Amino acid sequence: MTEKINWQKELLESRKFNNKFSKNLIEHGAKNFMQGIYLGYMYSRWREIRGLDKYE
Numbered sequence: 001m002t003e004k005i006n007w008q009k010e011l012l013e014s015r016k017f018n019n020k021f022s023k024n025l026i027e028h029g030a031k032n033f034m035q036g037i038y039l040g041y042m043y044s045r046w047r048e049i050r051g052l053d054k055y056e
Helices: 009-014 018-027 033-050
Strands: none
Touching: 009 018, 009 033, 018 033
C-alpha cells in the first residue's frame, strides 16, 4: 500500500527552498508557464532528497 505524502508541506517544513518566491509558489501554485517549470524542479529536487529517484 502506498502512503500519500504531501511534498509541498514537507518542503516548507524542511526549509530546503527557503526564499520568499519558492514559499509563495508552493503555497499558491504556479500562475504561468515558467513558474510551473520551477515548481517541477522543486518537486524533482524533493524526490532526489528523499531518495525516490534511485535506479540502482
